Amino acid sequence: MPTTEILPLDRLPHGLPARISKIGEGRIEPVSTKPNLEELLLGLGFEEGAEIEIRHQGPLGGPLAVQVDGRLIALRPIDASAVLVEAEMVPQDSGTGA
């Protein structure tokens, strides 16, 4: 049974469609509060309710390329953590061996 889960965007499995539930503060270094991340994200179309999907990731744990609002936006995982998304997750059965 798939369950609806809310998780930070950088934890969203690649290619799984999700919906933005909230733009929060994320795991950001305390110093860089300016320019305001939330405002920048909103300006690029990261609005609550928008459909979102991770498409690509840069090499060596590089930035994520996410499809949101008809555009492909690149952002680093640390900033993506500020975007909380809602996704239908299939729970991982750790007990059953294959």
Add this chain to the structure above:
Amino acid sequence: MEDVLRVALVGNPNSGKSSLFNALTGNRQKVGNYPGVTVERRAGRFEVPKDRLVKIVDLPGTYSLTPHSPDEVVTHDVLMGTSTLEHLPDVVVCVIDATNLRVHVRFALELRSLGQPIIIALNMMDLASRDGIEIDSDRLSEELGMPVVPTVAVRKSGIQELVDSFDTKSWAALWTKYSVPGAKKGSTPSVRELQKEARRIAAAVTIHEGVEHKLTRILDSIVLNPIAGPIILLSLLFLMFQAVFSWAEAPMAWIDESIMALQRLSLETLPEGLFQSLIVDGVLAGVGSVVIFLPQILILFAFILVLEASGYMARAAFLMDRIMTMAGLNGRAFIPLLSSFACAIPGIMAARTIDHPRDRLTTIMVAPLMTCAARLPVYTLIIAAFIPNTVVFGGVRLQGLVMFGLYIVGIVSALIVAGVLKKTLNKGAPSRLLMELPKYQAPRFRDIVLGLIERARLFIRRAGTIILFSMIVLWGLASFPAPSPNATEPDIFYSIAGQIGRALEVVFAPIGFNWEISVALVPGMAAREVAVGALGTVYSLSGSEDAVASSLATVLQSAWSLPTALAFLAWYVFAPQCLSTLAVARRETNSWGWTAFMFGYLFALAYIAAGATYWTAMALM
């Protein structure tokens, strides 16, 4: 009295604003896809019937009215009427991308709160219909309370309609009717409110939603693949540098022959004496040895323009971000640094799009380490003279490989210097990367050609002014005073230039430079490629007239040892940059300290690298 109408173009990056500006003004400039290609002020003017003069300014692209980068501050201030740089516009043309209506409409709504007359250019209608998107532009006009003109800027369609719409009187009713009640200049509704409204409007005016651009998705699955992506990027760069060498061979030979023909003609027709020497040895030898590199510079720019216009550049920044971060840079620095391969000046200026001050400063500091086009003449000359053009493997030639190596050394040094700066002088919190990866687009042939013509014009103008001037001054320094009749050394040895060179030789002898090189380094400060012209002048003056006719490369082969040649190459990887670069660095950093630091560290690196190369080569030979 002419009636002046001030028009300002605004819009998100990638809305096709630059193309629209080109279409409106006929101004020739670069058209790109990378967010932030619009950095400089771009203005134009044209006449419309009824004796009206339209003054149009293309404001830097911005995603919102909250200014985050120096670019956005300019746009913000002009629209608020607080700018000292620009008049408050009479009409604001907001360029919106028809394929991304929601986000762009939000920006238009934000603009509306300023209370200025706004006209919407609904741009990229061709791409919208390609993606199956259908928009009711009349309905959009009604919803926004602004006139909407559909355009396809790159094909110049809808431009006349847009110009006609500048007649503001006919819209007065519409604007008044829809002006937001209680909206005051400067009071912006919250982003979320705007977002909600934009979503509603976009849904209302969209007749058909369209499908995602399939080609972009397919291409990205290859180009952005963590393994294939970097390989493609490296291959493209490698292809670019091989092309610079092999494709340019034939046109360079033609230019070389033409210059020599002109020199022969001057020798035959002009009376022997000072004037003949000035023309043949100063002007033709000097300027000729620089103009010959025009084909290579154009090939390099052709690659950069095509990559930029196709939408690939932003992908390159995406792929490079992690590596750049390790070095204390930002993926966004990739574009300024790549532009620096053409010339450090546009590169340093493009660093304005980096909103984080520390990242921006680091980018500016290392930009001169990217091998600019002006260094190509130096590299090409030395490589052609000293490196055999043998095939190494699979059709790759040694000369191209050495050239590639020199570029790589520059890049690696830039990463190291940036990393050191991050840990020492320029500490601070890491910045972020947030940018759009635009849809792929076939570059327009016309735009590329116009961009190339612009580069060629700039280069030839440089050759005709600063380089020509330096050549004449150098020729003067090299010709006077004349040697005594019983002199044993070449004439130039006794001249002022020779004296300066011999004085500097004390400094440069330990790294293998002779006095001729020392002489050439001085005018090389004006512009790097002048060093080649200067060598031409120095050697053609110090030899017989036959030496003028034979190419400089041949002269150098006999005049320099291999270690000296390699040391000279190493010097130019780091060479303290030209005066114009220092001037731009001073302006952009607003600090004499950082400018002095830039000069100092480059000089030190160049000296050490040349010295190390010279002594290593001497030991091995």
